[in-house]
Amino acid sequence: MKITQLVLLAALAAPAAHAVEYRTVLPKQSTIHFEFRQMGVPVKGGFKRFTTEMAFDPAKPEAARAQIEIDLASIDAGSPEADDESAGKLWFNRSAYPKATFVSSQVRALGNNRYEMRGTLTLKGKSREMTVSVTYVPGKNASIFDGSFVLKRLDFGIGEGMWADVSTVADEVQVRFRIAATGTY
Amino acid sequence: MSVAMRYSTPAIVLHWLVALLIFVGFPLGVYMVDLPLSPDKLKLYSYHKWIGITVFLLVAVRVSWRLMHTPPSLPAGIAVWQRRASQIVHGLLYALILAIPLSGWLMSSAKGFQTVWFGVLPLPDLLEKNRELGDLLASVHKVLNFTLLGLVILHVGAALKHHFIERQPFLQRMGWGRKERT
Numbered sequence: 001m002k003i004t005q006l007v008l009l010a011a012l013a014a015p016a017a018h019a020v021e022y023r024t025v026l027p028k029q030s031t032i033h034f035e036f037r038q039m040g041v042p043v044k045g046g047f048k049r050f051t052t053e054m055a056f057d058p059a060k061p062e063a064a065r066a067q068i069e070i071d072l073a074s075i076d077a078g079s080p081e082a083d084d085e086s087a088g089k090l091w092f093n094r095s096a097y098p099k100a101t102f103v104s105s106q107v108r109a110l111g112n113n114r115y116e117m118r119g120t121l122t123l124k125g126k127s128r129e130m131t132v133s134v135t136y137v138p139g140k141n142a143s144i145f146d147g148s149f150v151l152k153r154l155d156f157g158i159g160e161g162m163w164a165d166v167s168t169v170a171d172e173v174q175v176r177f178r179i180a181a182t183g184t185y
Numbered sequence: 186m187s188v189a190m191r192y193s194t195p196a197i198v199l200h201w202l203v204a205l206l207i208f209v210g211f212p213l214g215v216y217m218v219d220l221p222l223s224p225d226k227l228k229l230y231s232y233h234k235w236i237g238i239t240v241f242l243l244v245a246v247r248v249s250w251r252l253m254h255t256p257p258s259l260p261a262g263i264a265v266w267q268r269r270a271s272q273i274v275h276g277l278l279y280a281l282i283l284a285i286p287l288s289g290w291l292m293s294s295a296k297g298f299q300t301v302w303f304g305v306l307p308l309p310d311l312l313e314k315n316r317e318l319g320d321l322l323a324s325v326h327k328v329l330n331f332t333l334l335g336l337v338i339l340h341v342g343a344a345l346k347h348h349f350i351e352r353q354p355f356l357q358r359m360g361w362g363r364k365e366r367t
Contacts, residue, residue: 039231040304044297078297080316085222168224 020183021057026142029180032070036153037170038078045082049074052179056145058136061115064107068177070100090160097124102132113137117147123156145179190257190358197360199247203240203282207337210236211330231304234293238302241286248279260353271343274336281333288329292322 033046049071056064072094077086087094104119113136121130130149137144152171153159159169192200210233217229259268293300294310296319301307312318348355356362 038298039227039301041231041299041301041307081222162224165224168227 020185021055022143022145022181022183023055024182024184025052025054026180026182027051029142030178032068032175032177034173034175036173039168043078045075045077047071047074048076052181054145054179054181056136056181058138061107061109064104064115064117066102066104066117066119066179068102072098072100090163091158093124102130107134121151121156124158126156128155142180142182145181146176147179148174148176150174190260190354191360192256192358193250193254194360195250196247196254196256199243199250200359203243203247206236206240206243207282207333210240211334214330231301234289234300235303237286237289238300238308240282241290244279244282248283251279257358260347260355262351262353263347267343274340274343278333278336278340281329281336285326285329285333288322288326292319292326295319295322 027050030050030052031046032050033044035042035044037043047070050068052066052068054064054066056066072092073087075083075086075092077083086092100121100123102119102121104117106118108116108118110116110133115134115136117132117134119130119132120127128151130151132147132149134145134147137146151173153169153173154164154166154171163169191197213229213233213236217226217233220226220229259271263271290300290308291312294312295315297314299307299310344355344359347353
């Protein structure tokens with residue numbers, strides 16, 4: 001009788017275990033980094049403060065959604081001098097546009113825990129469709145979502161005037177983010 | 186002037202090439218540091234670093250050459266203390282010309298900017314990014330450079346004094362003027 005009950009419980013619990021949905025983001029374990037080339041030299045940077053809202057159920061990836069809001073004042077642009085410079089009108093024009101946002105619109109499973117997430121990135125008042133590749137790494141306590149995409153800074157007017165010269169600062173910026181999240185069953 | 190009074194041609198070429206690069210790289214460094222951030226500033230920083238690495242490599246060749254070739258002996262009339270001073274100053278010049286690009290390279294790494302020679306050949310970062318260390322190395326770089334400036338003034342002053350005041354054929358040692366063979 002007891003064994004039957006256990007088997008029954010296990011049978012009931014099994015599908016429930018798969019229906020995990022990741023909604024709670026762990027900010028301390030989440031990062032946004034970027035890298036660009038300056039005079040042929042790779043320069044690394046990142047953003048320290050950002051908020052992420054997400055919902056992801058591995059069983060229903062097409063229903064997944066994510067929204068990231070970045071506080072541009074938390075930038076590390078590679079050096080204190082570049083941090084200051086990036087706030088100016090030629091770069092982010094931060095007093096007028098203090099935030100960057102990404103809002104997902106569509107998620108497609110590519111297999112092997114890899115996904116393609118489409119969405120809209122808004123920077124400096126300009127919105128562009130972006131395609132982000134995301135890898136999902138299931139974990140015991142928290143699962144990891146590693147994403148990357150290349151943005152062209154000039155599409156958003158990041159670096160105008162004298163800075164539009166891409167022979168000094170390249171147009172392409174490689175963005176990498178890592179979102180750690182826990183799920184609810 | 187006998188042939189032995191003159192440095193070998195590779196040594197002479199390297200001496201003047203390095204001198205020229207230092208005479209460009211040094212004022213460039215002094216000028217660029219206080220510029221407001223701009224694409225031109227980034228370019229000048231890169232040129233300065235490329236010059237520095239080039240100097241380092243040329244001096245490495247020069248020191249190797251020097252170790253394999255005896256330099257011409259000093260004219261007979263030179264006082265013993267001057268011979269000693271000349272050895273010390275030349276030793277310090279070589280040491281500084283090697284140490285200065287090295288300190289610049291390390292500073293660049295500590296400040297988080299890899300050095301990429303001519304924008305093509307990346308040099309390894311020997312130090313992790315560390316702001317305090319970067320600032321310290323910037324001071325070291327500056328002090329070494331102004332020490333070099335002092336020694337170069339001494340070096341040039343001594344050569345000119347021996348050549349023009351004491352009428353010893355000093356500048357010919359480094360290929361200046363006609364190559365007289367007697």
